Amino acid sequence: MFYIWLINSEKGMFSKSCQYAINAMIFLAAMPADQERVGLKEIAQGIDSPLAFTAKVLQILVKANLLVSIKGPHGGFQIEDRVRKLPLGQVVQAIDGDAVFTSCALGRHECSDSFPCPGHYVFKPIRDQLTGLMTTTTIEDLAIGIRIGMAHLNGEVNTY
Amino acid sequence: MFYIWLINSEKGMFSKSCQYAINAMIFLAAMPADQERVGLKEIAQGIDSPLAFTAKVLQILVKANLLVSIKGPHGGFQIEDRVRKLPLGQVVQAIDGDAVFTSCALGRHECSDSFPCPGHYVFKPIRDQLTGLMTTTTIEDLAIGIRIGMAHLNGEVNTY
DNA sequence: TTAATAAAAGATAATTTTGTCCTTTAATAA
DNA sequence: TTATTAAAGGACAAAATTATCTTTTATTAA
Numbered sequence: 001m002f003y004i005w006l007i008n009s010e011k012g013m014f015s016k017s018c019q020y021a022i023n024a025m026i027f028l029a030a031m032p033a034d035q036e037r038v039g040l041k042e043i044a045q046g047i048d049s050p051l052a053f054t055a056k057v058l059q060i061l062v063k064a065n066l067l068v069s070i071k072g073p074h075g076g077f078q079i080e081d082r083v084r085k086l087p088l089g090q091v092v093q094a095i096d097g098d099a100v101f102t103s104c105a106l107g108r109h110e111c112s113d114s115f116p117c118p119g120h121y122v123f124k125p126i127r128d129q130l131t132g133l134m135t136t137t138t139i140e141d142l143a144i145g146i147r148i149g150m151a152h153l154n155g156e157v158n159t160y
Numbered sequence: 161m162f163y164i165w166l167i168n169s170e171k172g173m174f175s176k177s178c179q180y181a182i183n184a185m186i187f188l189a190a191m192p193a194d195q196e197r198v199g200l201k202e203i204a205q206g207i208d209s210p211l212a213f214t215a216k217v218l219q220i221l222v223k224a225n226l227l228v229s230i231k232g233p234h235g236g237f238q239i240e241d242r243v244r245k246l247p248l249g250q251v252v253q254a255i256d257g258d259a260v261f262t263s264c265a266l267g268r269h270e271c272s273d274s275f276p277c278p279g280h281y282v283f284k285p286i287r288d289q290l291t292g293l294m295t296t297t298t299i300e301d302l303a304i305g306i307r308i309g310m311a312h313l314n315g316e317v318n319t320y
Numbered sequence: 321t322t323a324a325t326a327a328a329a330g331a332t333a334a335t336t337t338t339g340t341c342c343t344t345t346a347a348t349a350a
Numbered sequence: 351t352t353a354t355t356a357a358a359g360g361a362c363a364a365a366a367t368t369a370t371c372t373t374t375t376a377t378t379a380a
Contacts, residue, residue, distance in 0.1 A: 008177060008255065008257065008367075011174065011175050011178075011256045011257075011260060012259055012260060012265060013260065013265050014171065015168045015171050015337075015338090016267065017168060017337080017338075018171075019265075020267075022266055022279070023267070026278050030278075039356070040356075040357070050338080050339060050340080052340050052341075053338060053340080055357075055358085056338095056359095058357085059358065059359085062358090070347075070356085071347050071348095071356055071358080072346060072349095072354085072355055072356060073354070073355045073356070074347090074348075075346085075356050075357065076356075077357085095168065096168050096171045097168065099171050099172055100172060100173065103172050105173050105174065105179075106179050107172065107179035107183070110312075116305070116310070116311050117312060117313065118186050118303065118305040118306055118312075119182070119248075119302055120311065122297050122301075122302070123173075125289070125293075126286065129286055133283075133285075133286065141282075142278040142279055142282070143278065146278055150276070152268070152270075152275060152276070153268070153277065153278065168336085168337075175367075175368090176368065177367080177368075199326070201326095210368080210370080211369095212369065213368060213369050215327075216368095216369090218327085219327085219329085222327090229326090230327080230376090231326055231328080232324090232325055232376060232377025232379095233324070233326070233377065233378045234326090234378075235327065235376085235377070235378085236327085237327085
């Protein structure tokens with residue numbers, strides 16, 4: 001019996017929930033215009049994410065008015081044009097909150113320009129750049145890469 | 161009985177373990193030169209982190225040759241000059257691994273310049289800036305802020 | 321040599337995040 | 351109206367992360 005703990009497996013910028021959310025939004029935004037509603041199954045396959053868990057994430061997005069869902073036959077999810085034009089940051093915001101944009105990188109609760117942690121002025125420009133890109137880049141912007149076949153979302157090249 | 165899950169409480173750039181590690185390293189690096197060894201208790205108080213957990217994190221740092229520890233009376237931890245001059249990234253590396261520097265922001269396993277995820281070229285500059293700052297900024301650099309009383313680590317102004 | 325001190329190591333617990341399964345609700349079409 | 355479809359919601363379960371407690375080991379000083 002050993003209970004070794006080495007290092008944190010893999011800690012990216014966003015939570016997995018958030019990654020699934022972003023992927024799903026881009027996937028939907030990249031769908032051809034005539035493809036009105038996309039079912040959960042197709043979404044989960046398209047971004048290869050766990051189906052049931054993805055359902056939970058999508059529920060949050062629906063409540064946040066970032067997605068529309070329709071029940072019943074031929075139901076599914078769809079993204080409105082209004083939302084396609086929204087900055088990516090709003091998706092992150094809806095799932096992870098704004099910690100990644102605002103909170104202190106070193107975890108200090110009180111950390112500001114006037115009362116900074118030792119890393120404050122080092123991390124500030126990074127956070128600023130992140131915030132900037134996340135407010136200027138729209139969901140649609142990222143969907144284009146998929147559409148023109150220059151970006152992938154599930155290991156396969158898309159075939160629309 | 162309700163099992164509501166809203167959003168991920170607070171997801172910053174680094175894990176808590178990693179934040180404690182960075183804080184501890186800076187705290188030690190900011191210690192006056194004559195203060196040879198610093199005990200666990202003093203460290204945990206200095207960076208207000210949970211003592212027992214911090215001990216575990218420090219153990220990893222010792223194994224990674226980023227700290228020296230001495231047992232017994234007047235024992236404690238100390239940081240070598242060699243290590244003070246190391247880039248902050250090495251501390252992150254030791255605890256969180258290099259996921260934050262290298263892994264795909266959208267969680268795609270295959271993501272590279274030649275086979276990019278939709279967000280690849282948006283997040284690349286951010287990762288690059290992060291990597292850059294984390295390789296050019298040393299532990300010592302951040303300790304200076306504490307020394308000159310311009311940065312804080314525990315809500316209190318230091319009084320060395 | 322022994323007692324005291326402090327970190328290392330081992331074991332476990334609590335919390336958060338991620339993941340699944342089953343039932344309910346809403347919508348559609350026969 | 352009824353059967354079918356698909357999302358919503360509720361209840362758990364598993365895994366990862368964070369946290370604590372106890373025992374062991376190494377060091378120092380009396």
